[in-house]
Amino acid sequence: NILEDVFDMFCIGSVPMWTLLGSCVGLLEGEFGETSKNTDILLVTTPKSGTTWLKAILFVIENRTRYADMNQHLLLANNPHDLVPFLELKLYVDKQVPDLTSFTSPRLFATHLPFSSLPESVMCSASKLVYLCRNPMDTFVSLHHFANKIRPPSLGPNRLEDVFDMFCKGVCICGPFWDHVLGYWKESLEKPQKVLFLKYEEMKEEPIIHLKRLAEFLGCSFSLEEETLGVVDEILRLCSFDHLSSLEVNKNGKLSSGEENKAYFRRGEVGDWKNYLTDEMVDRLVQIGEQKFVESGLKF
Numbered sequence: 001n002i003l004e005d006v007f008d009m010f011c012i013g014s015v016p017m018w019t020l021l022g023s024c025v026g027l028l029e030g031e032f033g034e035t036s037k038n039t040d041i042l043l044v045t046t047p048k049s050g051t052t053w054l055k056a057i058l059f060v061i062e063n064r065t066r067y068a069d070m071n072q073h074l075l076l077a078n079n080p081h082d083l084v085p086f087l088e089l090k091l092y093v094d095k096q097v098p099d100l101t102s103f104t105s106p107r108l109f110a111t112h113l114p115f116s117s118l119p120e121s122v123m124c125s126a127s128k129l130v131y132l133c134r135n136p137m138d139t140f141v142s143l144h145h146f147a148n149k150i151r152p153p154s155l156g157p158n159r160l161e162d163v164f165d166m167f168c169k170g171v172c173i174c175g176p177f178w179d180h181v182l183g184y185w186k187e188s189l190e191k192p193q194k195v196l197f198l199k200y201e202e203m204k205e206e207p208i209i210h211l212k213r214l215a216e217f218l219g220c221s222f223s224l225e226e227e228t229l230g231v232v233d234e235i236l237r238l239c240s241f242d243h244l245s246s247l248e249v250n251k252n253g254k255l256s257s258g259e260e261n262k263a264y265f266r267r268g269e270v271g272d273w274k275n276y277l278t279d280e281m282v283d284r285l286v287q288i289g290e291q292k293f294v295e296s297g298l299k300f
């Protein structure tokens with residue numbers, strides 16, 4: 001790390017990585033009497049790659065027999081982050097060990113941890129990992145807006161150019177963006193039963209295909225009857241950006257961490273980076289991607 005960059009992170013009040021790592025690893029490593037269960041499902045993302053969307057989708061897919069009536073669904077009154085908690089933030093924000101035994105199986109959790117930092121029990125158990133990534137341009141633009149939204153107004157907004165430089169140098173809350181993606185990409189190739197690798201752009205482009213893929217991976221494929229009844233379309237509608245962002249809970253509610261739920265909904269589109277990044281910035285991101293992903297077969 002470059003001292004000036006880390007110092008800047010420190011000053012803008014970024015959550016210290018070591019606290020996140022410590023709490024997450026401790027939670028599922030047995031330190032608090034818990035280890036990963038075979039039935040656990042862990043959603044892994046880099047921040048701003050569509051975590052909120054996929055949390056909603058996972059929760060609805062997994063609970064679709066319990067809440068068969070979509071008009072009474074828990075998602076209508078709860079932000080997805082309250083339904084599928086981040087392992088690391090539960091402990092970090094609430095400052096108490098969450099009672100993971102109170103979760104009914106299959107337990108649904110999320111994390112931003114890089115692959116190399118995952119608790120060992122996650123990889124030893126038969127639990128499943130769903131990884132969602134997004135192109136670095138949109139991820140960065142979304143991150144920049146989000147950081148400014150939650151930043152204390154007294155500090156003033158971050159300048160896009162400054163944070164862009166940090167992003168490119170890999171100074172990020174969960175480690176460098178490209179290494180994060182690459183870690184899970186490689187694992188998904190080696191262990192396709194364990195890790196499902198999804199892209200935000202592909203989910204947007206062909207949502208039905210990817211929803212079915214996801215359900216199949218989780219071992220709860222849609223039946224012919226469900227497909228005929230339009231369950232897949234109904235889930236996509238329930239979890240869509242327009243629907244979720246229009247719910248009262250997401251317009252005016254807050255998370256236990258104090259952030260406003262509406263901070264997690266901005267535009268929800270592919271390609272908004274074109275409104276913010278210069279050609280030079282795009283070139284720089286493309287070059288880093290080419291260097292990092294060379295021979296991996298991974299492209300955005």
Ligand code: A3P
Pocket residue numbers: 045046047048049050051052053138141142143145239240241242244264265266267268269272
């Ligand atoms: P934008 O800032 O580009 O609009 P995360 O959930 O990982 O924090 O990512 C937030 C990004 O996902 C934001 O992107 C947000 O608008 C978008 N998003 C939130 N809900 C979504 C949904 N249901 N469908 C698609 N995108 C969604």
